[in-house]
Amino acid sequence: MADEEVEVEGKKKSPLVKIIIIAVAAIVLLAGTVVGTMFLTGFFDRKDIHEMEKRLAELEAKNSEPKEGASGPQKVAKESPELTRFENSYMELEKPLVSNLTGTRKVIQVSLSIMTHYDERVFKNVKKHEPALRSAALDAMRQSTEADLSAPDFRKNLAAKIRDDMNAVLSKYEDFGGIEEVFFTSFVVQ
Known part of the structure; x- marks a missing residue:
């Protein structure tokens, strides 16, 4: 009788272990996908901050220039x-x-x-x-x-x-x- 209880308990634990293994595998797969995407998009590449600041300054200068026909009327x-x-x-x-x-x-x-x-x-x-x-x-x-x-x-x-x-x-x-x-x-x- 004691042997039967051990088998029953072992069978009950088996599906729980399978669920845990599947959940851990899903988490690892998701984390791998995120890290792979970040790698492919250049997230881990070394960025030159000075170059980025220079580009930002160029964009701001370009956007601040008055566009032909877009400026409002001028006071007379x-x-x-x-x-x-x-x-x-x-x-x-x-x-x-x-x-x-x-x-x-x-x-x-x-x-x-x-x-x-x-x-x-x-x-x-x-x-x-x-x-x-x-x-x-x-x-x-x-x-x-x-x-x-x-x-x-x-x-x-x-x-x-x-x-x-x-x-x-x-x-x-x-x-x-x-x-x-x-x-x-x-x-x-x-």
Whole structure:
């Protein structure tokens, strides 16, 4: 009877030993694969740090050079002997903007003019993306309520919101905004 128990225990241990051997073999195979991959990709090769720093400096210098056509508009300087001033350029949007006020039957109609210190590329970008800019301005106007109209700085705040939204649109499509101010050349609420 004692002999039978020993055989039973030996048989129970046998599958456990096989599992351990298979697990160890799998780990060794995985480690061998990782080390072999690292060897083949040059991980263990001696690297010249000075050469790598030189390459990195060359890449940084190459990326910092202005690319033709990729730089943003340049500010147009105004000739003034005592201090540097920038020329103000204006452009009026051709059609007025009309929007409902939130929560009321009233409408707001405005005509906009934009001002920039930058060169004519800002105006070209405005003309190019005018539908998107008009949409952004209408969204800003639509968020206004009748109660907002009585605020003393309503027009200034609305102009600033429209300017920020327009610059966001230009930055999205042209990587540069450039609109310094938005002015209302007409402002009607009915």
